[in-house]
Amino acid sequence: MIRKFYLLLSGIVFLSANAFSQGFPEGGQVHGDFVFDAQLYQTDEKLGITDSTLDGNIFGMNAYGNIIYTNGDFSAGLRYEAYLPPLSGFDKRYEGHGVPYWFARYDHDKVDITVGHFYEQFGNGLVLRSYQEWALGFDNNINGVRLKVQPFNGVYIKALAGTQRFFWDPFEDNNRAIIKGLDGEIYLNDLISKWRTSRTRIIIGGSFVSKYQQVTPRSFLRDTVRYEYKIPDNVAAYAGRINLLHGGFNLNAEYARKINDPSSLNNFIYKDGEALYTSISYSTSGFGIILTGKRIDNMSFKSDIYDDSYASDINFLPPLGTQYVYSLATMYPYATQPNGEIGVRGKIYYTIPKKSWLGGKYGTKFEFSYSRINSLDKERVEPNIPIDSTGTLGYKSNFTNFGDVEYYRDFAVKINKKINPKWKFILEYINLKYNIDVIEGHPGEPMVKAHIGIADVTYKINRKNAIRFEYQQLLSKQDRGEWLMAMLEYSISPRWFFSIMDEYNYGNPNEDMQLHYYTASVAYVKDATRVSLSYGRQREGLICVGGVCRMVPASNGLSISITSSF
């Protein structure tokens, strides 16, 4: 059945592109893109990669091709993906090839209908976010129907129903939930004519999402007694949000709630879930400050209650820790703990004006950030029932209290300065604490405390040629100890790029692992095509984008990546 759909849709796209496009009012357009990432692996005894661990898997490839046909208000498209086999670090369940995404869409004025697969987000995503992140191997597109309408000026309504992608598994036998969602958003300034010219702008919104997965009752053993529990088939989640803008002030707040949803991730407790995500900022020319607060309590919301991985996420819980961009600083990235966490973050941006004593000719840019995330303050529901006991309400927790367990803490300061048309630099210092036991699930390992220093210097030789140098050092007594990193980049605008890099784990407590991780890369860009080649060793690590992380094992070999669009 599904195959028939692909063929039918492909046929429509093909025929329209070939035969009919001239006949349509504006003439159709076909465009698309493809990405090809491949890696050739080699043995590396020091990393423990031998012929027997490779076991013949010396090649990995992730690739896709996207084609979209548009004609006026109508569009249709599909994406073909191939993982033959998936690159190391990507989920093995991706192995294979096929068309996991196709759609047809009609979007005219105030009505927008999509059938097939689509991506969608309600508010901040606390109850629903469906998106694709190629670099992470994440795709939870929804296959179904979506309708967006604008019934009045300033009122936007979205409704959808469907099932999520889960690798290549077809939806069958209740293997995952059917999702239904409704979201409304009201722009009060557009709706209420008196407010149209007000300096204060207010947007309010609300969402409702329900998932339906038929689950057989389960039995649990506690204190030698066997209890039989019914697992709810329908689980509802809802959220309300506000965005208030007045001059330089901006307030964003969203609160979400989920009714009882026992799952393998929360150890089958029946507590309701909730999440609060709020931020307030003030900004003016040259200065900006933002404070963010977040509380997540048992708010994992998944398409399959038996799946613990990100792959079945319906919602998105944005992580709070500062996102870093330099390689050693990304060694300890924070990932949201869906079962519960509470945290705050503050960030200040300040530019010392141009032509002042400290600002120099070009101004000097500063950034300060601080974040702190702890466990929830949990109490037993009954004195004799341990916290998180299966089949109970799990725990009680005070809404505003920070728990005793520190999950993450960081402080960072960054200076970005252009000295003259040839030289510019960025300096950054980061101090962080990372609870590797909780975040990476390494029981008993001590809290990682690290200081990281970074210098990034660019020298522009002339209009086309530039050199960039990075030096980074990470000091820590825990985990893999001290690291340093040096990198030299040479670019010839707008086509060529060369770089050599070495990360050296000189302080690893295991002397055999005091290794150099060297990489040499070259890239060529022309218009919409980019080809890059790199050769070397890659350290084991977490790669995170947005809120999702994937563990990449150490490897050694040659990588090639091609991206192009037409």
Add this chain to the structure above:
Amino acid sequence: MRKAFFIITGILMVSALMAQNVKTIPSVEIRTLEGIPFNTNQIDNDGKPIIIAFWHLYCKPCIKELNNIAEVYDEWQAETGVKLYAVSVDNAKSQHQVMPFVRANSWPFEILSDPNYDFLHAMNRQFVPFTCIVNGEGKVVWFHESYHEGDEEYEYEIIKKLAAGEEIEEE
């Protein structure tokens, strides 16, 4: 499955051969920095050239590109009337930091917000930085993925040609 594979591969190849090199900006519903709905077909500059630059707050080359352009933007505007739309793909994690960041850096651009990559994907891209130049008739005449020091001067050469009414040669 094998049949589907061949058919799709065939379609991809044929499409690539007959695809138009020039395309227009797709119509996608995104938002302004203030959270107001914005359809990308509203991207307009009264017949003068437009730059659309996709960026992310935590993308080093993106910030470098936009900082470099911000410094010369007055001059570019005076000479060619160009307008730059900086489309942030920051999701809920960093989206709310975009406004304080942009104002603290005094970026003079039109800022749009595309947190779920709807616009970026409709432009057939996955990664940032991605920059394209649109001519006065709304046709995308040049793309560039990635950013290296000095690329903005290359972009500006194209913008000057457009402003002078010259054709951009297909490469």
